[in-house]
Amino acid sequence: MLWIRYVCVQLNRATVLWTNEKGDTTMIKEVNNSVSVDDLKKFKEEVLHKYPKKVAKKRDKAILLNDPETPPQIQANVRTVPGIITQRGCTYAGCKGVVLGPTRDIINITHGPIGCGFYSWLTRRNQTKPETETDENFMMYCFSTDMQDSNIVFGGEEKLKQAIREAYELFHPKAIAIFSTCPVGLIGDDVHRVARHMKEEIGDGINIFGFSCEGYRGVSQSAGHHIANNGLFKNLIGRDDEKRGDLKYRVNLLGEYNIGGDAFELERVFEKCGINLIATFSGNSTIQKFENAHTADLNMVMCHRSINYVAEMMETAFGIPWIKVQPIGADSTAKMLRKIGQYFGDQELIDKIEEVIADEMVAVTAAREKALKKTNGKKAMLFVGGSRAHHYQNLFEELGMTTLSAGYEFGHRDDYEGRVVIPTIQIDADSRNIEEITVTKDETRYNPRKTEEELKALEAEGMEFNGYEGLMPQMAKGTLVIDDLSHYEMEKLIELYKPDVFCAGIKEKFCVQKMGVPLKQLHSYDYGGPYAGFKGAINFYEDIEMIACTTIWKELKAPWESETYVEAQYAY
């Protein structure tokens, strides 16, 4: 039996309603959300009061009370104020760590001093599964030019060239990518020139390309995503025209990085439905998949922030439409599959998809019902990344939990308010740093997958192309939306509202837990997962149920701290 869930979240109250296809309604849950608008206002006042004037003025624009109907304008993707303890990382991390990191058969050389390469070595949980024992897999390796002071003074290009020669001699890879760290741009090393030079010198069909992803270039990882997207498009996408496998239902999944095996679960679901996944950007990926991605007929964008540029470019160049999907949460995974069915409009596929959903939902519903008993009515806060703070609200809704407050670490206004605001976003010096590449229709291979009329018809049926409505419309009125949450603000949030679970990253983890509130890491999943797809939803239910049932939090006070001390008396 298929159950559909409706959630109406009003101020102070969330109602969860379950309906099956016959219209029976069950399990009406009322969630009393004890935080009022006044409380949240109080938060803002308290926090801003503490900052120096200029800082307060700036933070004021990044802390908002939400209105899902007409999302207020939030300040996002602007520089963090110096001195503020932020969650954010750098451009290099977004480029090398996030987007290119999960691809197993590229040798990624970090051009710079040793640190940057060291810290991005295996610290994101991108799992990968080569098809055979001998397939190339460089994921466990860290390659660096380990620049020394002489390289800073005299330039590091020669060392980089030599490093590439040595990498080639040792491993004979198909491709080598070079990632620039902060000093590289300053001393004037041209990694692109070196890439061209070495490509020629080595020959042998090798692909070598560089990224100018120096950490200072953007305000956060986000600039690195953009730079990586440009590089993917310029150097990889479209190099291999061969259509492999089934010619029907060819799709790409964009912005999925296989943390904890998410990609494996989604691959499983697609395969079960008979959907032909050409490329994932970039969980469990290989170069060849990128090169071949333009042979797909639909792009699905999961993490909008990190990969929407590739989706746009592929639409312009090859005529592949893109849709936003959220395969986080069982219901939204089902929704994604139905969208695919609708897009291809093939009854056989639509039926297959419904069959798969019904089949998967049996275990999902059982797990959900079990977890709900413990999780229903609890409160969550999410401050992470550029899409997870949005997507994971689906899972919390499925668990009957309310999100009191959320925000991104490196989102832009469109990730909050929806893509409609893009034309109104001001370009500042930081955004200007990032190379804009001009993409035009590919002369021979541009092929609109749907005609204008077909797209219109699908839109009339409720499909949305090339659009994303952002996080705010999903959050309840009066909830608190905060961009680039600072450490101080985080402490205050917890002090004032004591959520039942706080979602963030490793840097926040233990501090929040010292305050007696469990923290769920949504970058690394606390080394659990997968959380995507149907099985992922079950894992997440179980993990949040576990958090709700963990008893150690009740033992924080020693008995002698809460009882009055009574001296023992002995009678002899």
Add this chain to the structure above:
Amino acid sequence: MLLRHTTAKEIDRKALTINPAKTCQPVGAMYAALGLHGCLPHSHGSQGCCSYHRSALTRHFKEPVMASTSSFSEGSSVFGGSANLVSAIETIFSVYDPEVIAVHTTCLSETIGDDLTQIVSKANEDGKVPAGKKVIYCNTPSYVGTHVTGYANQVSSFVKFFSTATPKKRNVVNLVAGWMEPSDMREIKRIAKEMEARTIMFPDMSDVLDTPLTGHYDMYPKGGTTQADMIATGDSKFSIGIGPYTTEDACIKLENKCKVKFETVEIPIGLKATDKFIMSLSRHANVPVPDSLTEERGRLIDMIADNNKNFYDKRVALYGDPDTLIPLVEFLLTLDMKPVYIVTGTPGKHFDEAMTAMLKEKVPEAKFMSGERADMFRLHQWIKQEGVDMLIGNSYGKYIARDENIPFVRLGFPVMDRPGNNFFPYVGYTGATNLLIKILDAFLDHKDRTCPEEKVELVM
């Protein structure tokens, strides 16, 4: 195979580092700064470095690690980061209210050539530093040295900014703590107390990176060397630098500045290094060694003797930091084990000389290397050439250990996949028994898992 592209065939690499056995200076500076009470480390550069360093330390200690950053933009990278640092100082004091801000540089601010002395004095002149508060700083360019160097530079900056000599010397010995775990520092303090020696330890991360969970978060936990103690180090009669790579420079600076004589000893890992440390402390604090410590020593000897069949002639590969590797190799030799391959990414003559001296006769076949390209890829290649019985080092060794099916003991920085390093010390005699138990567990668990069924035995 996880490291499936590693083969026995070495080439003469001149530029490419693969799987480094080191990381960069600022993370060491950040760690050391946490050992000063009420101190907030500040990373002067782009925010990425700070984020990486905090994450690395957090993953290792499983504890909050707070640090702020100057959040450079392209503009600051071109015109210098002075304005960023001055405004950072103002913001930090009003929002996070530390006693001290300890600024360290990154590759970026070093390449630009920001002058910290000038910037900090400007912040002081502009009234950005509240009365009674302090901003200290050190230079930590990562293209020189390694995380070990960064630690050393931060410790030296404590001396530079605090240590003060008054006319009156005190009967106190400074214990300058090298890169150890908080549990190790706690253990060294326990030993000193047991000996009734009067000491000041700096830096001191115990009660900073091993705090209790109480439901209350303290940004500045109760541990850490206090400023008063740090100032008083100038009046101490002697300093013992524990770990030459990380403390010798501070000791020299303290001698120059306040005339406090010093000696450096290795970190007391294992029997002999502990013997040497205790004798040094006994001599310089002028206190006898109590029987309780002699008994601890005896228990360690007992354990070694009882288990010698599991140690004798076993070939071991190691990687990590010189201050850890030197006493560790010495300890393995005490156990009659054979440290055959040793690499450290940290350059320095002392390591090479110590290895030569210890290994020349006992393990003539040993290979060791330090500095650039002395990396884990090379170590793995050596292992491919001729195998070992055990691997000791940080978490990154797990891939080699699994591929080659060798028992693996996690020791060093960072250990991100097993908890407990900030709980159980490895220094001192008690620490040495902890380490022995880890080594034995690794050997014996491996044997239980991999030996033929008919060889599985209850009593071992």
